[in-house]
Amino acid sequence: MLVWQVAIPGPMASGPLRAVDRPVPEPGPGQVRLKVAACGVCRTDLHLAEGDLAPRRPHTVPGHEVVGYVDAIGPAPSTRAGGAQPAVRLGDRLGIAWLAGTDGTCAYCRRGAENLCPASVYTGWDVDGGYAQYAVVDATYAYPLPAGYSDGELAPLLCAGIVGYRALLRADLPPGGRLGIYGFGASAHLAAQVALAQGAIVHVMTRSERARQLALELGAASVTGAYDSPPEPLDAAVLFAPVGDLVPAALAALDRGGTLSIAGIHLTDIPPLNYRRHLFQERTVRSTTANTRADGQEFLAVAARHRLAVTVTPYSLAQADRALDDLARDRVNGAAVLFPDDG
Ligand SMILES: [Zn+2]
Ligand SMILES: [Zn+2]
Numbered sequence: 001m002l003v004w005q006v007a008i009p010g011p012m013a014s015g016p017l018r019a020v021d022r023p024v025p026e027p028g029p030g031q032v033r034l035k036v037a038a039c040g041v042c043r044t045d046l047h048l049a050e051g052d053l054a055p056r057r058p059h060t061v062p063g064h065e066v067v068g069y070v071d072a073i074g075p076a077p078s079t080r081a082g083g084a085q086p087a088v089r090l091g092d093r094l095g096i097a098w099l100a101g102t103d104g105t106c107a108y109c110r111r112g113a114e115n116l117c118p119a120s121v122y123t124g125w126d127v128d129g130g131y132a133q134y135a136v137v138d139a140t141y142a143y144p145l146p147a148g149y150s151d152g153e154l155a156p157l158l159c160a161g162i163v164g165y166r167a168l169l170r171a172d173l174p175p176g177g178r179l180g181i182y183g184f185g186a187s188a189h190l191a192a193q194v195a196l197a198q199g200a201i202v203h204v205m206t207r208s209e210r211a212r213q214l215a216l217e218l219g220a221a222s223v224t225g226a227y228d229s230p231p232e233p234l235d236a237a238v239l240f241a242p243v244g245d246l247v248p249a250a251l252a253a254l255d256r257g258g259t260l261s262i263a264g265i266h267l268t269d270i271p272p273l274n275y276r277r278h279l280f281q282e283r284t285v286r287s288t289t290a291n292t293r294a295d296g297q298e299f300l301a302v303a304a305r306h307r308l309a310v311t312v313t314p315y316s317l318a319q320a321d322r323a324l325d326d327l328a329r330d331r332v333n334g335a336a337v338l339f340p341d342d343g
Pocket of ligand 2: 159160
């Protein structure tokens with residue numbers, strides 16, 4: 001089968017990804033194999049390709065927004081912490097997301113914070129992901145997916161959607177509150193719709209003219225440039241752009257008691273903060289680290305209730321390097337999604 005692997009991490013211009021032929025993987029105990037129908041291209045894939053995130057293992061296949069159909073089921077696991085195997089049948093449509101495994105036994109896992117498990121492993125970083133025609137996943141980490149969405153529309157929900165949702169939860173937005181969104185790519189455009197569905201007033205700060213247009217179409221109250229001030233103080237903000245320079249601007253835009261939630265796994269350095277201008281009056285800044293499976297299930301339930309508009313820019317699997325390059329150059333509208341069956 002055709003897969004892409006991270007050959008030598010480096011700038012996209014250096015061609016860090018290589019397309020190779022590999023045998024179709026066999027599902028191990030407790031695993032299922034999906035025939036991949038769509039795989040989203042996440043900014044984290046770009047960080048892995050370019051080496052902002054150090055490789056955990058050589059030649060890993062990226063891609064952790066995988067939608068596919070079960071075409072093989074591995075043997076039952078001998079023993080497993082965490083209870084019974086989910087009932088999975090051949091032909092089921094499932095999703096594979098970023099979190100691929102945890103130990104289930106550490107203090108973080110036991111208190112419901114499995115996203116912080118030191119033994120956690122990730123799709124497309126520790127284990128092979130979905131820039132491929134087939135992918136295997138531990139069945140307990142796969143998600144059943146809501147009806148009413150195409151395969152391509154579901155793919156970006158699996159990381160952009162879920163992690164954006166967790167970042168939104170961590171912003172502690174009060175009901176009907178004023179939310180600032182910094183950066184408006186795949187994750188932000190989904191989180192914005194969840195916030196709007198919950199009655200928030202949403203202000204979007206982003207440099208991309210096309211993204212500002214999309215934000216207005218989705219119902220944003222205002223759009224401005226990335227570093228501009230929103231028209232009113234914010235109760236909460238989420239920083240989606242991986243740009244530390246935006247942290248002081250976002251903190252300065254918060255009202256008293258407001259919270260800034262940083263969504264990304266990677267952020268450029270944050271410039272020095274001024275206590276009075278950026279933090280005093282009980283403003284808070286927080287990071288977001290991946291997500292728990294409970295976050296994922298909750299977000300997908302929200303997506304089942306509120307039909308989210310998912311903007312997809314399609315590519316064939318063979319064009320994965322071009323898709324990542326377009327993402328690096330901010331040329332992607334909404335979410336880039338790879339389709340293995342196209343070409
Ligand atoms: Zn753990
Ligand atoms: Zn991701």
